[in-house]
Amino acid sequence: MNVLEVRGLTKSFGGLVAVEDVSFDLAAGEFLALIGPNGAGKTTCFNMVNGYLRPDRGSVELEGRELIGIKPRRIVRMGVGRTFQITRTFLSMTVLENVQMALISHHRRMYDIFSRATRLYRDEAMALLELVSMQEQAGRACSELAYGDLKRLELAIALAPDPALLLMDEPTAGMAPSERVALMELTAQIVAERGVSVLFTEHDMDVVFAHAHRILVLNRGALIAEGTGDEIRENALVQEVYLGGGTVFAAAEARDA
Amino acid sequence: MGFYVAQLLTGLANASSLFLIACGLSIIFGVTRIVNFAHGSFYMVGAYLAYTIVTTLDGGIFGFWFGVVVAAVIVGLLGLLVEVTILRRIYHAPELFQLVATFGVVLIIQDAALAIWGAEDLLGPRAPGLDRAVRIMGEPIPEYDLALILIGPLVLAGIWLVFHRTRWGVLVRAATQDREMVGALGVNQAWLFSAAFVLGAALAGLGGALQIPREAVSLQMDLSVIGDAFVVVVIGGMGSVAGAFVAAVLISVLNAFAILIFPQISIVLPFIVMAIVLIVRPYGLFGKEGSEHGAPSEPEQPLRLLSSRATIVVMALVFALAASPAVVSDFTTILLVDVMVATLFAVSLHFMMGLGGMVSFGHAAYFGVGAYAAAMAVKFAGLPMIPAMLIGPLGAAAAALFFGWFCVRLSGVYLAMLTLAAAQILWGVTFQWQDFTGGDDGILGVWPAKWASSDRVYFYIAFVLCVGGIWFLRRVAHSPFGYGLRGIRDSDVRAEAIGMDVKFHQWMGFALAGGFAGLAGVVFAFSKGSVFPDVLGIGQSVDGLIMVLLGGIHALAGPIFGAGVFVLIEDWVSRLDYWRFIFGAIILVVVLLAPDGVAGGVDRLLRAVGLRREERA
Known part of the structure; x- marks a missing residue:
C-alpha cells in the first residue's frame, strides 16, 4: 500500500516554473530519496508536500487523504513528521524539554495553564532521546549543542508523535562526513524498526546510494528518472545532468578557442 | 472649491515638516535598526536653536535661513554625541534596550532644554520675505506654507541624489538591506552608522527649525511629534525614505480633510491609518519582509524552578510584605500598594514581551482600560467595588482580544508599533469622549467600598489581587501554555512543525497579559480614587518597559525587581528639581553598565563575591 501519492504537482514563481508535473508514490516502510542539482526544485517539491507552499496544480494524498490546502500544523497532526535543512529548535529550552514540547503538543495539552510543563511526558521523552542516543545530553540547554546533536534532537522531535511518514529536508546538510553516515545509519535503523516511511532530499551521494531504497531524480523542475541506486547510476540522462552532457564543455571550448 | 484647495495646501505643508522628521527616523532605523525615541527631542532642539539663532542675529532673509541651517548642523553634532557615547555600545542589545536608552536621552534633553530655554512657550519670528499670504482661488495661503511645500520634495530629491550618486549613499542603502554583508566587504560600520545617525538627527533638527514661524516652540514638541513620526515611518515601510514621503503626504492630507467632517479625529487618525495599512500590508507600503527585526539576540537560558532555599526566601519576603502594615506608616502602606500595582503591570508586560x-x-x-472599565462601572452603572473589580480585567482582556487579533499577525518592530497605535487610539478616544469618560477631567470618586476604605484594608485587597496575579502569571510561565509562548518566540517554524497554532497561541497570550494589566489598573483606580487619560498614555507604557528593562528581561524575577526599584526611585527622584534628567541618567547607566538588568547585575555580583556557584559546565 502507498503511504503517499503525489500526482501532477506544479508550481511556478512568476515566470519561472520551479516544479512541473511531478508524480510519484511512496510505499509503506520505504526510504525514498529525492535528488537533483541545485535549483532542480527539490525544496519546492518538499514544501508542497508538507503544506508550507500551495501548488498551482496537482494533488498530494496521505493514505488516501488530500493534503493540499491543509495547514502545516494539521498535516503534522495527520501523522507527518519533518526535520529541517537548518535545524530549528527551541534554543531557550533543554534538550529534554524540546522533546516534551512535541509530546505536549501531540497530546493536545498546549493550552494547559496549571501543570508544570517539565513534569509532563518525561519518560516518553527520555525514551525518544535514548532512541537517538541523546539521553546523556537531556539536561543541557539546546543553545550549547553541537550541530550534529541538534540534528539528532530534531529526529527525536519528529518521531515524538509517532508519524507514519517522515519528511527530511537535507538531513545531513552542514555535518562532517563521518557524522553524516552515522546519522543516516541511525535513521535507517529507526525507520526499519518503527515501520516509518521516509522521503528525504540530499546532496551527499554516498548517503543516498547507501540507504535509499529508491531514488527520484529531479532536474529543472521535472522528474527525469526513478529507480534503485544501480538503475540511477546507469541512467544516461542522470549522468548528463550531474556530470555535464558536453554542452557546457562544448560551449566553454568554443569560447576558449 | 477654493476652500478645499486651501485645505489641501495646508495638508501638503504639514506633510513637508512631518516628512523631514520621519525620513531621518527611517534612515536611522534602516541602517542601525534602532527605534529612536529621541528623534522628537532632536526636532525640539532644532526648533529651540533656530529660535535663539534667528532672534539673536535678526539678520533678515539671510539671517533666518542661515539660522535654520546652523540649527540643523548643531543638532547633527548632538546626534553624533549621542551615537558615539551611548548607542554605539548597544547596537547588539535587544530592541527594548535601545528604545529605553533613547527614552533616557529624551528625559535628559527635556530637562536640559528646560534649564536653557525655560518653561515658557517661545513665539518664533515669521520668515522674512515670506511673511504674507497670497490668495489662491480666493483663499489666503501663507507664503511660508508654499515654501514648505517646495522644501519637502527638494529634501527628498537631495536625499535621493546622495543615496544614488555618492559612494556613501550606496553604502547606506546596502547597509539597510544587509548590514552583515556590508561589514564583510570591509566597510567601517561604526563610521557608517555614525554618519547615518548624524544625517537623521540633522534632518530632524531641520524639521524643527523650519517649524518656528508656524508654531510656538515648547517643551512638549518632542513627544507630540514622535508618535506621528513613528506612524509615518511604519506606514512608509521602515528604512524607506520615499515611503516616508508618501506616508507623510497621505497622513497630512487625509487629516486636513478629515477634521472638516469630524474635528476630534486628528489625534487618532494617523494611528487608525497605520493600523489599516499594517493589516493590509504587514511591512508598510514600501517595506520589505525581514525589515522588522532588530539585532539578533543571544538565546536565553532554560527556565529553572527556584531551589527550595530560594523558595523559602521568597515566601519570607511575601510574609514580610503581608505583615508590613502593622509596622510601617500609612504613607509607606500606600507606597507599597503602588509598588504592587507596578509589579503586576510589569510582570504582565514581561509575560508577553519576555516570554512571548x-x-x-x-x-x-490594557492597564487603562481595566482602570476605566472599573471606574465607569462604579460611576455609571452604580456597581459596588467587587463586581467592578471583576469587570475591569474582563474589559481589558476583551480590548486585548480585539487589538491582539491584529497585532499577532505582525512581528518585531511592526508589532510593537501596532500596539502603540492601539494604545494611542484608546487614549484618543478616552481623551476626547467627554460625555462618557470625562475627557481630560477624568473620572473622580472611584473609592473602595466602605468596609475597604481604610488604607490598611485596601492594602490587603491589593495584596491578594496583585500577589495572586503575579503568582498566577509565574505559574502559567512554567505551564505548557507558557512554554509554548517561549517556544514560538524561539522559533515559530519549529512551533508550527510540532503542530502548534502559532497565531492563536500568541493571541491568547496577548489577551492574558492584557487581562492582568487590567487587574493592575483596577487596583490602581480604587487606590487613587480617580482615573485620568494618562493611565493609557505613552508615558505609562514606557514606565512599564523601563521596569522590565531595569529588572532584566531574561529573568522571571526581573520585572519584580524592576518595578520595585522603579517606584522607589521615582518616589524619591520626582521630588527633586530636574528629576527627568536624573532619571534619564539612571536609565542610561543601567543600560550601559548592567545590560542584563538588576536581576542580572545582582546575579553577577553574587558570583563575583563567590556567593553563588557557577552553573555546571
Missing part, C-alpha cells in the same frame, strides 16, 4: 517575544509599546492601553 511580543514587544509592546502600548501595554498601558
